Amino acid sequence: MPTISQKGKMMPASPIRKLVPYAEEAKKRGVKVYHLNIGQPDIETPEVALNAIRNFDEKVVEYSHSAGIQSYREKLVHYYTKHNIHITADEIIIGAGASEAILFAMNSCMDPGDEVIIPEPFYANYNGFAVNSGVNVVPIPSTIETGFALPPIAEFEKAISPKTKAIIICNPNNPTGYLYSKEELEVLREIVLKYDLFLFADEVYREFCYDGKEHFSVMHLEGLDQNVVLIDSVSKRYSACGVRIGAMISKNKELMATAMKFAQARLSPPSFGQVAAEAALETPDSYFVNVLNEYLARRNVVVDAINKIEGAFCPNPEGAFYVVAKLPIDDSDRFCQWLLEDFEYQNRTVMLAPATGFYATKGKGLNEVRISYVLNVEDLTNSMICLNQALKVYPGRTA
C-alpha cells in the first residue's frame, strides 16, 4: 500500500469542523444546537445577485478568462474606487474564494522553507494554506488584554529571519474582530519596507466596521505598490459563501504575471459565481445599512452577555462578526466537545470554535473560544443563556 505524503500528514484538521460529528450526535438526541462555530451567516444574499443567476441565459456554461470575467473585473475597479483603492482590471485575479487567491499569492511569493509572520490568533486555514505551499508560519502574539491589537514592532523584528518573505494580516480580523488602525498599519509599512517583505492583507470583512469606525486598507499605505497583496472575497460581503468568488489584487506586475500562470493551470474561476458576484455589485446601500445594524445588535448581545458571566471576558471588537472570549475553563477543545456531548439546557446547546485552532503556538487559546455572531438576536440571546448555564456546571471550570 503506497504511503500518503508528509505534507498530507502535517496538514491540520479544520478546528471549526472537527466537532461536527458531536454536533450531529447531539441533534440525533433531539437537542437544538446553536451554530456559533462557523462564519456562515444567516443573512440573505442580495436579490440582485440571485436574480442574475435565475436569469442566466447562455446556452453553454463556458470557461471564463483565467483571471475572471473582464466585465466583472472592470466593475470591481469601480467598487474599489468607492473605497479609495485605485487599481485596474489587470491588477485583479479572480479566485475560487479568498482560499484560492491566498494559495496563488503564497505560491507566487514563497518557496518551501520560507517563513510568513502572522499575529496570532489567526484564521486557522492560513495554517493549511501554508502547509499546502510548504511555508512555515511564524506566529507573534496578540493578546486578549489589548483587544488583540497589532503586536509591537519589536515582536515582528524578533520574528524576522533571512527566510521571512511575508506578513499576513486579516483586517478586520477573523477570529478576533479587531479592526487595525491607520497607525498600526503604518507600523507594518515600516517593517515591510525595512525588510523588503510582501504584505498580504485579507480584507474580506472590509464593510463590517462598527461604532463609526472606518476601514483603513493596506492599499492606502504609501510606497507599498510592490509589496502589498490584497486578498478579498464576496462570501461575507453579500452573504454568499457558496459562490466561491474571491480575488488576489496587486500592483506588482511580476507577481501578477506569476500568479496568472497558477490561474491558467486551473483554467478559470467558477462562471455562475462570477455572474452572481458581478450582479451583487449593484446591491443597494440600504442592504448594507440593515446588515450592519443587525450585526451591531448581535455583537452587543454577545459582548454584553459574555462580560456578565463570572470569570469570563470579551473585548468589544469593532469589525467582522467574531469575538474571541476568555472563559473560566481548563481546555477549550474539551469544553466545546463537552457542550455537544454532555450538556443541554432546556434541550439546547451551543457549538463554539475552540480558540486553540487559531493559535500556532501550542498551549495558547486553552481558555478562549471564538464565537461567530451569525445568528439572529433571539437565537444569540438563547445561546448566551446556554453558555452561562454550561459554565456553571462544566466539570473543568477553573474559577
Place this chain on the structure above:
Amino acid sequence: MPTISQKGKMMPASPIRKLVPYAEEAKKRGVKVYHLNIGQPDIETPEVALNAIRNFDEKVVEYSHSAGIQSYREKLVHYYTKHNIHITADEIIIGAGASEAILFAMNSCMDPGDEVIIPEPFYANYNGFAVNSGVNVVPIPSTIETGFALPPIAEFEKAISPKTKAIIICNPNNPTGYLYSKEELEVLREIVLKYDLFLFADEVYREFCYDGKEHFSVMHLEGLDQNVVLIDSVSKRYSACGVRIGAMISKNKELMATAMKFAQARLSPPSFGQVAAEAALETPDSYFVNVLNEYLARRNVVVDAINKIEGAFCPNPEGAFYVVAKLPIDDSDRFCQWLLEDFEYQNRTVMLAPATGFYATKGKGLNEVRISYVLNVEDLTNSMICLNQALKVYPGRTA
C-alpha cells in the same frame, strides 16, 4: 522590491493560451480565427442543468459540505454504478474542477522532490500542478506512429526510481485522443502493484468513445483499491466547463481523510456549479447519442483532411475530442504563431496548440500540433482548408 518564488519562476505558461494575444491582433485586423486550440466545446449544456440554476430558490448561497453536497455525491454513486464503478458517497470529494481534484490528490500523495511518471505527450497543466506541489514529472515516450498507445512496460521500469510515487494517465487521452485498452491497463496494474505506486487516472472524457469502443476504467482493475485515484469532471461531459465541478475518488481511506483536510482548508466547492452538476445527472441519453454522433463526424472531418495533406499524418483516435497531428513544419510554436500573425486565406485563419507544450522532453513535438475538434463540421471543414493552404506557403515547411 521583494522577489517572487522559485516555484513561480518554474511555473510553466499555458501552451494553449500563450498565443491568445496574436489571435486578438488577427481579429482586430478583421480575420476570422477558428479556435481549435482549446477544449471549449460549442455543444449546448443540457437544459436540465441550466434550468436547475434558473430555479435556484435558496435565500442564502451557503457553503456546502467540504466534500460536496451530500445529495449530489449520493446521485453520483448511481452514475458510477451505471459505468460499473462501485463506490460510496464517502469515497468522493468534489473539487473546483478536475484541476482542484488533481491538486488534492498530488498534495495528499506526494511531497516536494517526489516523482510522477506520465506518458508524453500529456495534458499540459499536469506540469503546472506538479510545479505547484513541488513534484517532478518523469515523462516516458508514446509516439504518433503507434497512435500514442501506452509505452511498453520496459519504459516504465526504466523511469522508476526510489522517488517515484505515482503514475498519471488520462483515458481517453488529452491531447492524443487515444483510448487505452483493457490489456494496456492490466499492464499498468502490474507496475503499480510491483512498485507500490499510486495510479491517478483522469477519465473526464469517459463518455467520448467512438467506433463502438467501450471505456475501461482503472476502477475496473482488480486489487488496486489502495492505489487508484480517479479524477473526474463534468466540464466536458455536459459541455459545462465554467461550472468548475470535478471530483477525486478513491477507496483508500487514509488518502481520502488526508485529502479532506485540504478540502476543508478551502471550505467548499462552488455551490451553483454543484446544483447544475447534480441536475445534469438527469440528462437524457438522447443528448449523449447526439453529442457523440456530432463529435464522431467532426473527428472524421479532421482526420480525413489531415491525412490528405501532403507530408501530414494523423492517427484515428477513438476517444475525447482531440487529435495530435504531425505536420511538415520546422517548429510548431513558430508555425502556430505565424498562422495568426502572417497568414490568412479568404480572410480566415486557424488557431492550433503547438504540441511542444504537451511534452516534458525538450525538443519533442516540434512538428506536431494538437487540434481540438470543438467546432461544427462546416467550421472544421473551413479550418482544414485554411490549414492546407497555410502549409503550402509556410516558410518553415520541411517536406
